[in-house]
Amino acid sequence: MTKSLVLLSGGQDSTTCLYWAKQKFDSVEAVSFDYGQKHILELQKAEVIAIKSDTPWKVLHCPKMYGSSPLTDSNEKVGNYDSVEDLPEGIEPTFVPARNILFITMAVNYALSRGIKDVVTGVCQVDYGGYPDCRADFIASMNMTLNLGIYGEHYRYEPLGKDQITIHTPLMYLTKKETVLLAKDLNCIEALGDTHTCYEGTNPPCGKCHSCLLRARGFEEAGIEDPLMKGEK
Amino acid sequence: MTKSLVLLSGGQDSTTCLYWAKQKFDSVEAVSFDYGQKHILELQKAEVIAIKSDTPWKVLHCPKMYGSSPLTDSNEKVGNYDSVEDLPEGIEPTFVPARNILFITMAVNYALSRGIKDVVTGVCQVDYGGYPDCRADFIASMNMTLNLGIYGEHYRYEPLGKDQITIHTPLMYLTKKETVLLAKDLNCIEALGDTHTCYEGTNPPCGKCHSCLLRARGFEEAGIEDPLMKGEK
Numbered sequence: 001m002t003k004s005l006v007l008l009s010g011g012q013d014s015t016t017c018l019y020w021a022k023q024k025f026d027s028v029e030a031v032s033f034d035y036g037q038k039h040i041l042e043l044q045k046a047e048v049i050a051i052k053s054d055t056p057w058k059v060l061h062c063p064k065m066y067g068s069s070p071l072t073d074s075n076e077k078v079g080n081y082d083s084v085e086d087l088p089e090g091i092e093p094t095f096v097p098a099r100n101i102l103f104i105t106m107a108v109n110y111a112l113s114r115g116i117k118d119v120v121t122g123v124c125q126v127d128y129g130g131y132p133d134c135r136a137d138f139i140a141s142m143n144m145t146l147n148l149g150i151y152g153e154h155y156r157y158e159p160l161g162k163d164q165i166t167i168h169t170p171l172m173y174l175t176k177k178e179t180v181l182l183a184k185d186l187n188c189i190e191a192l193g194d195t196h197t198c199y200e201g202t203n204p205p206c207g208k209c210h211s212c213l214l215r216a217r218g219f220e221e222a223g224i225e226d227p228l229m230k231g232e233k
Numbered sequence: 234m235t236k237s238l239v240l241l242s243g244g245q246d247s248t249t250c251l252y253w254a255k256q257k258f259d260s261v262e263a264v265s266f267d268y269g270q271k272h273i274l275e276l277q278k279a280e281v282i283a284i285k286s287d288t289p290w291k292v293l294h295c296p297k298m299y300g301s302s303p304l305t306d307s308n309e310k311v312g313n314y315d316s317v318e319d320l321p322e323g324i325e326p327t328f329v330p331a332r333n334i335l336f337i338t339m340a341v342n343y344a345l346s347r348g349i350k351d352v353v354t355g356v357c358q359v360d361y362g363g364y365p366d367c368r369a370d371f372i373a374s375m376n377m378t379l380n381l382g383i384y385g386e387h388y389r390y391e392p393l394g395k396d397q398i399t400i401h402t403p404l405m406y407l408t409k410k411e412t413v414l415l416a417k418d419l420n421c422i423e424a425l426g427d428t429h430t431c432y433e434g435t436n437p438p439c440g441k442c443h444s445c446l447l448r449a450r451g452f453e454e455a456g457i458e459d460p461l462m463k464g465e466k
Contacts (some may be wrong), residue, residue, distance in 0.1 A: 063296050063339060066346030097383045098342040106296060107336060109331040113299030132385030141381050143372040150330045152365030 001026040004118040004168070005111040007103060008032050008057070010046035012195045012215055013122030016179055018053060020170045021120045025107055028053045029114060031107055035099070039201030061108050067096045077078035080208040082155045101142065108146055108165055117165050120166035124171040124179070136172050143167045176218025182190040184224060193227030204229070234259040236352040240336060241265050241290070243279035245428045245448055246355030246404055249412055251286060253362040253403045253420035254353045262347060263288050264340055268295040268332070272434030281427045282313070293339050300329045313441040333366035334375065339400055341379055350398050357404040358411070369405050376400045409451025417457060426460030437462070 008030040021028045028125045032046040043059060050057030058190045104121065111119055123134040132138060146165045171179050185190050198205035205212045205228065219226040241263040254261045265279040276292060283290030304337045337354065344352055352421065356367040365371060379398045404412050416422050430448045431438035438445045452459040 035333035061296055061327065063294055066343050096342075097345050098338050098379065101338045101382050102335070102342070102344050105331050105334045106298075109329075109335070110299050112330050133382035135381070135385065138378065138381040138385075141374065141378040145332065145334065145371065145378045146370040148368070149334050152368065152371075 003027045003114070003116045004120055005107060005114065005116045006030045006055075007107050007119070008055075009122070010042045010044075010049060010196045011211075011216075012149075012183075012187070012192055012197055013124060013179060014056055015049050015195050016183045016186065016188060017051065017120050017122040017188040018055065019183070019191065021054055021168075022053065022055075023186060028055055029116065030057045031060050031110060032057065033062050033103055034059050034177070035103075039196070042196050044193065047198040049191060052191065052194065059108070060110060062102060062106065065096050065099055065102065067181070067223055074104070080189045081210070081213060082208070084215065095131055098133075100131070100138075104142055104145070104167065106228055110132065111165075113152070118168060119165065120168040120170070122171050123169055124174060126173060126175050139167055139169055139172070146147065148213070150209070171201065175221075176214050177221035178219045180222035180224055183203045184222070189224060190227055193230070195228065197228075235351070236260045236349045237262075237348070237353055238340060238349045239263045239288075240340050240354040241279045241288075241353070242284065242355070243277075243282060243429045244355070244444075245273045245416075245425055245430055245451075246329065246357060246412060247289070248282050248424055249416045249419065250355040250401075250403055251282065251352050252279050252416070252419040253426065254401075255288075256419060258351065261288055262349065263292050264343060265290065266339070267292050267338055268336075272302065272429070273432055274429050274436065276369065276417050278427055278429040280393055282424060285424065285427065291343070293343060295339065297337060298329050298332055298335065313439070314443070314446060315441070316446065326365055331366075333364070333371075337400065338379070341383075342408045344398075345383070351401060352398065353401040355404050356402055357407060358409050359406060368403060369402070372400050372402055381397035408454075409447050413451045413455035414456055417455070419429065422457060423460055426463070428461065430461075450453070 002025045004021045004025040005015065007023050008014045008018055010032065018028065018030060030050050031197070032043055035044060087215060096192060101125070104119070107119055111117065122141065125135040139146040143165065150165065155210065174182065183192060197211045199211050200206040215226065235258045237254045237258040239247065239254050239261060241247045241251055243265060251261065251263060262415060263283050265276055267276060280290060304353065333343050333356070340352055356372065358368040376398065384397065407415065430444045432442040433439040434461070440449065448459065
């Protein structure tokens with residue numbers, strides 16, 4: 001039986017990954033991270049998504065991370081923009097150094113305790129907001145580091161096999177439009193109505209932050225109505 | 234001014250690394266990890282070592298890690314052996330998957346918040362007890378992963394520069410004997426009297442665990458008396 005663990009943030013991307021994993025693996029579990037986020041809504045949404053998809057779900061509690069971010073620090077403001085074109089270049093101010101390394105490490109440690117070696121995350125290097133830890137070359141290096149650190153050198157020059165940890169990133173090369181179309185193929189558009197994307201944590205979403213703008217453009221380009229916005233227009 | 238952060242477990246190796254760093258860098262700080270260890274003595278020793286060496290010191294609190302180890306689980310027994318030759322092959326039962334990845338990640342995250350990019354750890358692949366995450370190829374991969382995940386691809390093919398995170402492992406290729414001789418060169422043999430090595434956490438040390446046996450052999454081969462054992466014979 002094939003087993004996998006999905007890193008479920010409660011957002012659009014990780015929820016699409018959850019449904020992707022449910023098609024690909026016999027058994028799927030999910031974890032979400034309590035990292036001191038201001039928006040506890042994220043975890044509530046993740047739980048709803050897990051329950052509705054009948055997925056065993058666990059919250060992993062992160063240690064304190066240093067480096068301020070508007071996602072955890074109420075003194076810092078999230079950027080507001082009028083359109084995708086106005087988004088600044090460079091690394092998003094929400095970036096916390098090494099946080100994704102921490103998330104993946106904790107997820108893999110938990111996965112192994114459940115007999116799982118396939119881990120799924122929704123990172124994407126197309127609309128990646130300058131986060132270096134969402135890129136394919138980072139994920140490849142992280143995957144290698146995990147196998148070297150947990151299984152040792154004997155796997156070093158071998159192709160990835162079933163006895164190794166594999167980080168799956170089904171959205172890595174997709175645009176937001178393609179991710180919405182993938183969700184349609186996976187019959188999970190309706191489930192995206194339970195997701196949370198907005199950096200401001202408001203409900204309905206603010207529509208002005210990096211996350212909201214990219215989500216809106218993805219649905220628009222895919223020609224599909226965002227179930228989260230039904231009745232908002 | 235050059236700055237570094239030492240991962241200080243309170244043991245012989247990390248203490249030697251602390252004194253190594255004090256010779257190499259203008260400024261040295263240290264962190265220790267509260268990972269639910271049974272032997273709180275470890276942290277007490279680390280604090281004593283930090284105070285005596287006039288090193289700013291901080292405890293980082295780790296998240297729960299899955300996978301049992303006799304170092305954290307009182308239901309599990311540490312192996313007792315009569316000599317180094319009796320030590321079993323393979324991975325030590327004290328190994329927790331991905332724990333060293335977690336420690337290094339948390340240390341680097343903290344270091345960056347202090348404006349530090351040079352991190353020092355006492356891992357060693359000579360007497361490494363089968364821990365895959367103490368080996369040079371793991372550390373190299375971990376170092377690459379951190380730079381890719383924090384600074385992105387533009388550093389990928391460049392040699393390590395001063396703007397990058399560097400994990401220093403001064404003991405990597407030393408035997409325990411050579412580590413003791415290094416400590417002598419660094420004038421820190423006396424400081425090793427404040428260290429804690431025993432897996433059993435007893436004081437005086439049990440003398441029968443993997444850690445105690447290797448320590449004893451190192452001092453013996455170096456022809457130096459272990460200050461921890463003064464008056465014990």
